[in-house]
Each structure stands twice: as C-alpha cells, then as structure tokens.
Amino acid sequence: MFKIALTAGHYKYTAGKRCLKKLDKNETREWVLNNRIADKIEERLAEYQGYSLLRTDDTTGETAIELEDRIAAANRFGADVYISIHHNAGIAGGNGGGIVAYTYTKVGEATKEWQRELYEALIAATGLKGNRAQPLATANLAECRDTAMPAVLLELGFMDSATDVPVILSEDYADACAEAIVSVLVRRGGLVQKPVSNALYLVQAGAFRDKANAEKLVKALKAKGFDAIIKRGGSEG
Numbered sequence: 001m002f003k004i005a006l007t008a009g010h011y012k013y014t015a016g017k018r019c020l021k022k023l024d025k026n027e028t029r030e031w032v033l034n035n036r037i038a039d040k041i042e043e044r045l046a047e048y049q050g051y052s053l054l055r056t057d058d059t060t061g062e063t064a065i066e067l068e069d070r071i072a073a074a075n076r077f078g079a080d081v082y083i084s085i086h087h088n089a090g091i092a093g094g095n096g097g098g099i100v101a102y103t104y105t106k107v108g109e110a111t112k113e114w115q116r117e118l119y120e121a122l123i124a125a126t127g128l129k130g131n132r133a134q135p136l137a138t139a140n141l142a143e144c145r146d147t148a149m150p151a152v153l154l155e156l157g158f159m160d161s162a163t164d165v166p167v168i169l170s171e172d173y174a175d176a177c178a179e180a181i182v183s184v185l186v187r188r189g190g191l192v193q194k195p196v197s198n199a200l201y202l203v204q205a206g207a208f209r210d211k212a213n214a215e216k217l218v219k220a221l222k223a224k225g226f227d228a229i230i231k232r233g234g235s236e237g
C-alpha cells in the first residue's frame with residue numbers, strides 16, 4: 001500500500017496570502033487555489049487502487065493546522081511521499097514567475113527524483129515554466145525538513161504576477177496540475193486503475209459469426225477488470 005500525505009498550504013483566513021488586487025478583483029486567497037488543486041488530486045486518485053491518502057490540512061479551510069501538526073501527522077501515518085501545494089508571491093505585479101518545486105537543502109536522490117518528476121510533469125501539462133531562478137529549488141522549509149519521507153513543496157505560480165494570475169485562476173490550470181501530480185504518484189507509487197464498474201457484460205454469442213470471438217471478447221474484458229460472461233442462445237436460438 002503506497003501512502004501519500006497531501007496538504008493544501010495555509011487555511012481560508014491566512015492574512016496576506018492572496019492574489020494581487022489589481023490582477024484579480026476578487027483577491028482570491030492562496031488557500032482557495034491550493035485546496036482546489038488538492039481536492040482535484042484526491043478526486044483523480046479515487047480512480048486508482050493500491051494507495052492510501054492522508055490530507056494533513058483541514059479540508060474545509062476553517063481551521064489553521066500548524067505546520068508541525070501536519071508534519072507529525074504525515075510521520076505518524078508513515079507516508080511514502082509528502083506533497084504540499086502552494087502558490088507563490090514576490091513579483092509585485094511584474095511578469096513571469098511560473099512553477100517552482102522545493103525540497104529541503106540536503107536531500108537524497110529519491111527526493112530529488114520526486115522533485116524533478118513532479119516539476120517536469122507539471123510543466124509538460126501547464127507550460128508554466130519557472131523562469132525567475134532555478135525552478136528545482138531548495139530551501140530550509142519545515143515541511144520538507146522535518147518530514148521523514150521524500151517531501152516536495154510545489155509553488156504553482158505567482159499570485160502577484162501579471163502573466164501567472166490569469167492562468168492560475170483558471171479551472172483548466174487546476175485540472176492540469178492535478179492530472180500531472182497524479183500521473184507521477186501513479187507511476188512512482190505503482191497505483192493501478194480501478195475497474196470502471198461492477199457491471200456485468202453479457203456477450204451475446206449468437207451475435208458473432210465465430211463463437212471463438214465471443215470468448216476472446218470476454219477474456220479481453222476480464223483482463224481489463226470487467227466482469228463478463230457469454231450469453232449463449234438468445235435471439236438467434
């Protein structure tokens with residue numbers, strides 16, 4: 001069972017963490033953007049099996065969960081990876097910015113691989129390349145430092161960049177980020193797609209000129225996780 005710890009940075013009422021007013025009249029809060037992507041990750045993961053997920057934030061956004069509590073929860077859970085979703089600031093209305101993936105300053109190869117793969121998948125999906133400094137960044141961040149598993153903090157665009165804001169506010173961008181992050185979790189965690197449903201497929205043998213093809217179809221459906229049987233007889237007797 002692959003264990004994932006996921007956290008949406010901050011909470012609904014964190015002071016100051018929001019989009020620049022002149023770029024977004026709603027001054028969308030960072031938590032709203034972070035949580036939207038974390039929720040989409042959760043939704044997409046539900047299509048897979050072979051993992052368990054712990055959200056270490058309050059998913060309603062009503063309670064501020066301290067970083068040390070988020071870290072302790074992930075450590076107790078014994079997570080295999082820790083992913084923290086954030087959005088950046090520091091451009092003051094200028095252009096550029098893009099995505100930056102952080103790890104702690106001293107990390108092993110496994111953590112670097114997570115960082116690189118997450119960043120590359122995100123850039124391939126969104127095109128929002130980090131263009132202000134090294135986008136595979138390191139910093140002395142508690143969430144990356146004190147977690148006992150590979151931990152990556154993703155800054156998914158700048159909330160005060162004239163070029164990033166219209167992108168990061170869009171639903172399509174949030175979908176693409178979630179898709180990219182899940183693709184890496186699926187690959188690295190060895191997750192497999194759940195059978196689409198428990199529907200029973202009745203393969204009408206009489207509909208096939210060669211009955212062997214009906215059997216082949218049943219076999220192919222079963223290989224994909226569907227339940228299927230051959231229905232013999234039927235309209236053609």
Ligand SMILES: [Zn+2]
Nearest residue numbers: 009030086087
């Ligand atoms: Zn943040």
